[in-house]
Amino acid sequence: MKKVKIHFLGASGTVTGSKYYLETPEQNIMVDCGMFQGLKELREQNWQPLPIDASKIDVVLLTHGHLDHTGYLPRLVKEGFHGKIIGTAPTLAITSIILRDSAKIHEEDAERANAEGYSKHHPALPFYNIKEAEKAIDLFQYGEKDEWIELSENIRFKFRYNGHIIGATFIELDIFGKVFVFSGDIGRKEDVLLSPPEHPKWADYLFMESTYGNKLHPKEDVEEILVTLIKETIHQKGNLIIPSFAVERLQSLMYVLWKLYKKNRIPNIPIFIDSPMGNNVLSVFENNTDWHKLPIDECRAMCNHFNIITSYRDTWKTIDDTRFKVVIAGSGMVTGGRVLTYLKQLIDIPTTTVLLVGFQAEGTRGRQLLEGAHEIKLFGKYIPVKAKIEHFESLSAHADQEELLYWLSNIENIPEKVFLIHGEPLALDAFRVKIKDTFGWQVQIPKLNDTVEVMV
Known part of the structure; x- marks a missing residue:
C-alpha cells in the first residue's frame, strides 16, 4: 500500500481559491490554482505564502479557466514552481486571457491607489504583474479530453467534459489503481451555449463542488425578465447595467439578447459590451466550435449586432451617452473591471437598474447589493x-x-471518501446531509489548510 497526502489549500469551507495538492510516491500534483475572492480575510490569504514548497510540485492540472481556479498561478511560479500546467485547449486559452487581464487590473489598481492615496500600503503593489503572468503562461501544455495522459509509471489522468464554461472538465486521476475524481465546477443539464456535463462512473476518492448544494435554481423566464427590464429602461430613459462574468455568462447574455432582437421582442436599443476580456473570449468560441452549441455564423452575426467597446476612453463616452441603453460589463460579482466605473457614475441615479445574473460570493459588492446595501x-x-x-x-x-x-x-x-469543497458553510452541510440520505455515503467537509492521508 502507498500513501497519498492531500492538502486542502483553497475552496475548503468557502467557495473561492480552489487549490488541492497531492503528494504521492511518484508525482506531486496540484489540481487547480485559484485566487481567493470576496471576504477581506479570504483575499488576505492570497498574499500569504503557501504552506507547501512550490518548487516540489511536478504538475498543475486545471479543471477550467476561471480566476478562482487559475488566478494564483503567477504567484505559484514566483514561489518556485517550474513544472507543467496542463489543461484543455479552451481552458488554456481562457486562462491566458484571464491572467493577462487580471495582471493588468492589479497593476492599474495599484497605480490608482498610489495616485489617489486610498491604500493602507505604501506603496500599493500589484498582486502580480503582466510579466509574472507571462511566466506562468509559458508553462502551459495542452491535454486532449477523454484520453488517459501518463504522468509517471503508476499515475495518469483524464479530462472529461463538464459544461460550466467552454473547456471545463472534471478530472479522473488514477493513482496506483485508485481513482481520484475532482469535479471542478459542474455545469447545467440545460444551458444556452453548452452541452450537458458527462458523469463519472467510478470514484474511490471524490472531491465534489457544492456551490449550490442547498438550493434549486428558480424556474425563471429569462427572456421575459429581460424584455420587461428593457421596456422599463426605455420608459424611464435610464440605464440597465448588467455586471457579467466575462466567460460564458457574457456570451450567453449576448445570445439571448440577440435572439430577442431577431424575434422582434425588443427594439434596436443601444447595447454596449464593455469587457475586454469577454471580447477576447469570443475568439475562443470561434476557435473551439466542438466545445459549444453556437453555430459560427450566428456567433459572428451576434457580435456585429452589439456595440463592442475596446478602449477605456469609449467607456466614458458610453457613460456620457444620454440615450437609454443596456451595458454589459465585467465583473460578474462587481469585484473589479469596467463595471465599477459605470456604477460609480450611475448607481446613485434612480432610473438606473443593476441586474445581477449569477452567484454572488460572500464579501463581494455583488452580494452587498443583493442584500440591500x-x-x-x-x-x-x-x-x-x-x-x-x-x-x-x-x-x-x-x-x-x-x-x-x-x-x-x-x-x-461506494467511494471510500467524499470530500465536499467549493461551497459556503450552509451549502456544504445541506449537501452533506443530502448525499448521505440519497446514497448512504459518508462525507467529510475539510477546512482550509487541512491535510488528509489516504492509502492506495
Whole structure:
C-alpha cells in the first residue's frame, strides 16, 4: 500500500481559491490554482505564502479557466514552481486571457491607489504583474479530453467534459489503481451555449463542488425578465447595467439578447459590451466550435449586432451617452473591471437598474447589493445606492442541488471518501446531509489548510 497526502489549500469551507495538492510516491500534483475572492480575510490569504514548497510540485492540472481556479498561478511560479500546467485547449486559452487581464487590473489598481492615496500600503503593489503572468503562461501544455495522459509509471489522468464554461472538465486521476475524481465546477443539464456535463462512473476518492448544494435554481423566464427590464429602461430613459462574468455568462447574455432582437421582442436599443476580456473570449468560441452549441455564423452575426467597446476612453463616452441603453460589463460579482466605473457614475441615479445574473460570493459588492446595501465603496469612496437592484440565477453556469445529485448518480461504487469543497458553510452541510440520505455515503467537509492521508 502507498500513501497519498492531500492538502486542502483553497475552496475548503468557502467557495473561492480552489487549490488541492497531492503528494504521492511518484508525482506531486496540484489540481487547480485559484485566487481567493470576496471576504477581506479570504483575499488576505492570497498574499500569504503557501504552506507547501512550490518548487516540489511536478504538475498543475486545471479543471477550467476561471480566476478562482487559475488566478494564483503567477504567484505559484514566483514561489518556485517550474513544472507543467496542463489543461484543455479552451481552458488554456481562457486562462491566458484571464491572467493577462487580471495582471493588468492589479497593476492599474495599484497605480490608482498610489495616485489617489486610498491604500493602507505604501506603496500599493500589484498582486502580480503582466510579466509574472507571462511566466506562468509559458508553462502551459495542452491535454486532449477523454484520453488517459501518463504522468509517471503508476499515475495518469483524464479530462472529461463538464459544461460550466467552454473547456471545463472534471478530472479522473488514477493513482496506483485508485481513482481520484475532482469535479471542478459542474455545469447545467440545460444551458444556452453548452452541452450537458458527462458523469463519472467510478470514484474511490471524490472531491465534489457544492456551490449550490442547498438550493434549486428558480424556474425563471429569462427572456421575459429581460424584455420587461428593457421596456422599463426605455420608459424611464435610464440605464440597465448588467455586471457579467466575462466567460460564458457574457456570451450567453449576448445570445439571448440577440435572439430577442431577431424575434422582434425588443427594439434596436443601444447595447454596449464593455469587457475586454469577454471580447477576447469570443475568439475562443470561434476557435473551439466542438466545445459549444453556437453555430459560427450566428456567433459572428451576434457580435456585429452589439456595440463592442475596446478602449477605456469609449467607456466614458458610453457613460456620457444620454440615450437609454443596456451595458454589459465585467465583473460578474462587481469585484473589479469596467463595471465599477459605470456604477460609480450611475448607481446613485434612480432610473438606473443593476441586474445581477449569477452567484454572488460572500464579501463581494455583488452580494452587498443583493442584500440591500444602501451604499457601496468604489475606488475608496462610498457611493449611495439609489438604483433598482434585480437578480436572476437562471443563467447560472453552476449546477443546483438536483443537478449535482444527478451528476453523482452514475457512480457505480461506494467511494471510500467524499470530500465536499467549493461551497459556503450552509451549502456544504445541506449537501452533506443530502448525499448521505440519497446514497448512504459518508462525507467529510475539510477546512482550509487541512491535510488528509489516504492509502492506495
